[in-house]
Amino acid sequence: MARSWATKPHIGLWAIGFWVVLAALPLIGFVSDSPSFDYYLFMGQSMLIYAIAVLGLNLLIGFNGQISLGHSAFFAVGAYAAAILMVHASVPYWLAIPLAGIVCFGAGFLFGFPALKLEGHYLALATFTLAIAVPQLLKHKSIAGWTGGVGGVLLDKPDPPSFLPLSVDQFLYYVCLIVAMALFWIVFNLLRGRSGRAMMAIRDHAMAAGTMGIDTALYKTMTFGVSAAITGMAGALSAITVAYVAPDSFTLQLSISFLVGLVVGGIASLPGCLIGGAFIVLVQNSSQSISDWMKDAFSLRYDVPAWAIYGTLLLLLMFFLPNGLAGGIAAIRGLLSRVTQKT
């Protein structure tokens, strides 16, 4: 498979244009007085947060070939780290986000060591236990003073700085966007360099990579750490935008959502992460709308389960676009260029 996207000449222009559009969206708020605008911005925040979480997971699965079902745990640790720092240590939000990343890097790096012994589905199972255990550990008595036990931690949304004429939601959207841009930029550069090539070499053939002199153990644990850090920062952002963290927020379901976002967006694709993030937020909501619509349109007496519709959508998508939406877009572009060359 061609991995040349990173070296294509116009990729930078495309990316910049795309981010500029994302950055301009909240400005609509100044001309529109729709009361639901803040809600759409909140959805935008969620999409960016999920996109960052999927980015972290993609680095691990897509580019390094290690499967994780436990990224909800790192998301939780990041969210709690940020919440605890902000509430108990009065750390400002902009510092809490990278600090949460560092905490998660530590957690991911340490977990990466035992994970080294495990491959493929064994690793999936080990990380699965992480996703199950962390929400319960968060409730544990010994740390309940900080985590609030089952009650969770309530925090205050940061106010926009007074020199910016932004609403809270506009401001938080920009916070998410800036973090997302920074992380995508870092990952983009990481993948283009030596480390990225090493990661992908390990994914493609670990033994060959080792023979070439790559320290596979170090790269694998480092990738685990960086991946956890990125997902953890997404968790920190989620704590800030929802202004509440609680153990029930970080179930296995969340890990599965990340995985779905990753596969739907496109494995080993950076734009795919953004698509995946949007998919997680939009499709769950729209399957509920489709269910309501079906009930009205066919005047059914019973609800059509929204999750069945979600599943059907997912199946159709995997059937027609096995490489994810990003892969699908690339395929269509390839088809178009072939057609235009012929004519």
Place this chain on the structure above:
Amino acid sequence: MIRRRTALLSAAAATFAGSARAEKKYGPGVTDTEIKIGQTMPYSGNASAYGVAGRLHAAYFRMLNETQGGINGRKINFISLDDGYSPPKTMELTRQLVERDQVLLMFYPLGTQTNTAIHKYMNQKKVPHLFLATGASKWGDPKNFPWTMGWQPDYHTECKIFAKHIVANHKDAKIAILRQNDDMGNDYLSGFKEGLGAGWEKMIVADATYEVTDPTVDSQILQLKNSGATLFMNITTPKFSAQSIKKVAEIGWKPVHYLVSVGASVGAVMRPAGIENAQGIITAQFAKDVTDPRWANAPDYLEWKAFMDKWNPTANQLEGSNVSSYISVHGLVHVLKACGDDLTRENIMRQAANIKDLEIPLLLPGIKVNTSPTNFYPIRAEQLARFEGDHWTLFGDLISADAG
């Protein structure tokens, strides 16, 4: 002269007409033909069993719309969304309902953590957050959260009632507690200790917890029995209530057994646990137990049964949620009717905080719903009941506890 008088008259008429029209005041989500109401409910996920409540509400509003044309001529547009019991999802969906769909109010959103996530938001936005489906004791705080109102007797109060009964009847009991390790378990425990009063440490000889994701509580029950306890305070949710009742009987432990109302469903707990194992267990109730033959001819029971058969035919009628959610929907309908044509959010809260001696079908005789601007706990009384034969039998008087 005549001219002047007619002018005056017409001016007066116009003023009256004007004031008559002004009485029709609408908040967001209300038109001459519709009232929009929002709800979040766990239809999927760990707590999906509770989704029963939202389905009953939807069926009830459908019945109201089709048989009575809604409330005061306005049909109810009820939007109940699945939050999967996840607080961030609840936040997202609540914002969708409030900001995009423009609902007038949020009714009976289920769960303690989920409601905690939106508590501040609802009050900042000044949207009525009414009759929450959670027994935590923090929802009746009109001073700090004037837009939020609970509904059922809170866990804290209920366990205080048990404790008072234990102190009065089993003074020398050695108490063993089994509780779910979450907010419900903690709330119950704090009320229990408060009710026992000073010296509770001596009475409680064992306190075991389990996680809602645990497969069984067998080992906890053995541990509690081995502590030598003579009284078992069972603070569990239905699946674990059934398991614990069965296990207690299996190992031949014969404690005085108190079971919290959350786990006291006949259909979901007592029958699966074995009727013979459940004899003599004590619980507290505020609603009529629909399996109790004493209500078989009560008009409110027959009305409920007819409604369930016709409008909610797929529901399991033995499930307790079908009763409690039926009661809660009557509370909301009362508030909406009381508002008349002044359907602003302010008036919703004013009416919700001025319920006087409201009697609701399926509440135990004597329990009346009362609220005031300083009392945001609508239902405050319960009665103890003992499991006899295949149903709960009430005994003693209504016990109304001061909440908080």
